[in-house]
Amino acid sequence: MKFNKEEVCILIPTLNEGPTIGGVVREFKALGYNHILVMDGRSTDNTVKVAREAGANVRTQSGKGKGNAIIEAFEVIEQPYILMLDGDGTYSARDAEKMLTPLFLGFDQVIGDRLINAEEGAFSRMNLFGNHMLNMLFKIAHSRDLHDILSGYRAFTKLAIHQMHLKEKGFEIETEISVEAVRNGHRIMVVPVKYSRRPGTATKLSPFHDGMKIVSTIYRLARVNNPMFYFGMMGLFTTLLGLLTGLYVLLEWLQPGHIEHIPLTILTVLLIVVGIEIFMFGVISDMLLVFHREIIREIQLLQPPKPPK
The missing domain is CATH 3.90.550.10 (Spore Coat Polysaccharide Biosynthesis Protein SpsA; Chain A)
Structure with a gap:
């Protein structure tokens, strides 16, 4: 051409x-x-x-x-x-x-x-x-x-x-x-x-x-562009960090003469809860983005075609 x-x-x-x-x-x-x-x-x-x-x-x-x-x-x-x-x-x-x-x-x-x-x-x-x-x-x-x-x-x-x-x-x-x-x-x-x-x-x-x-x-x-990936990765990392601290607390508790790590236990719960909330925020954001793109597409379809030059 x-x-x-x-x-x-x-x-x-x-x-x-x-x-x-x-x-x-x-x-x-x-x-x-x-x-x-x-x-x-x-x-x-x-x-x-x-x-x-x-x-x-x-x-x-x-x-x-x-x-x-x-x-x-x-x-x-x-x-x-x-x-x-x-x-x-x-x-x-x-x-x-x-x-x-x-x-x-x-x-x-x-x-x-x-x-x-x-x-x-x-x-x-x-x-x-x-x-x-x-x-x-x-x-x-x-x-x-x-x-x-x-x-x-x-x-x-x-x-x-x-x-x-x-x-x-x-x-x-x-x-x-x-x-x-x-x-x-x-x-x-x-x-x-x-x-x-x-x-x-x-x-x-x-x-x-x-x-x-x-x-x-x-x-x-x-x-x-992809909030599910952005917030999902952040939530996953936070949740995994909470699970790791929780695993440490559990292993320490199972030892003879176990030690109760109360502060670490609280931190574990907070990390897991926050991680899940961040992940859910990503899900909601992704739904809103899909809805926004659909609205934009519908608006574009309603616009009259441009006259030829």
């Missing part, structure tokens, strides 16, 4: 991508994409100079972090379709048409799945395992399998972006985008893309530190 490339903005958030950004911009230029926005995070190398010489429009973000760069860029882009990718040369411009075509067919967002066609050596075993575990956690927490929630290669309609309320400042932004897309009921397509080894710059992602922040984001955002 042919589409108007003048309606597409290529968004590239950067930070010290001097060795690769020029090639990335030129590759898109050669394919006919003229609207290329590089949102730079105050690089200390020649990223800005190289990007401008290659033909990109370069802006410097006011805040810090990849999330801030993307949020600020979304506010200034005027084109109705946006293709976002990293500037480190790991993604290929040749996959752009594959990423954008679903948007012109009515989809709201497209995610490029790196995990299927990754070049050998592009992921360490630890990173690949971590990606699969995070995707599994997301599927459990948000009831949607998006295959690669951490992919930096994404395409959006401008309308879909306006429906998302993004706040994350760092690398958790891709996770938040995935959660917001699910929460808003966006039509999402996942397509396989090529993912290459980083050709010239070191990764800025800390596997353990950033991995834990992503886990925290997946769980924290489940509060409004």
Whole structure:
């Protein structure tokens, strides 16, 4: 399917991508994409100079972090379709048409799945395992399998972006985008893309530190998207803690010359009761969320169809 490339903005958030950004911009230029926005995070190398010489429009973000760069860029882009990718040369411009075509067919967002066609050596075993575990956690927490929630290669309609309320400042932004897309009921397509080894710059992602922040984001955002999971996990943990303290009290009581741990017994009862109450709060919240979504759906069905342009 042919589409108007003048309606597409290529968004590239950067930070010290001097060795690769020029090639990335030129590759898109050669394919006919003229609207290329590089949102730079105050690089200390020649990223800005190289990007401008290659033909990109370069802006410097006011805040810090990849999330801030993307949020600020979304506010200034005027084109109705946006293709976002990293500037480190790991993604290929040749996959752009594959990423954008679903948007012109009515989809709201497209995610490029790196995990299927990754070049050998592009992921360490630890990173690949971590990606699969995070995707599994997301599927459990948000009831949607998006295959690669951490992919930096994404395409959006401008309308879909306006429906998302993004706040994350760092690398958790891709996770938040995935959660917001699910929460808003966006039509999402996942397509396989090529993912290459980083050709010239070191990764800025800390596997353990950033991995834990992503886990925290997946769980924290489940509060409004899947309260049964959010409060259920909290209630389960509290109840299990109460059962463990109760087991300790029971074992001590069964010993010859037993010791009565009255304070621990009271704590056990409180933990179990509170855990069950938190779990039940999750059940009630989930019922309210289902009811809310049903009301929204009914309102949308009652709205008259928009007249053709």
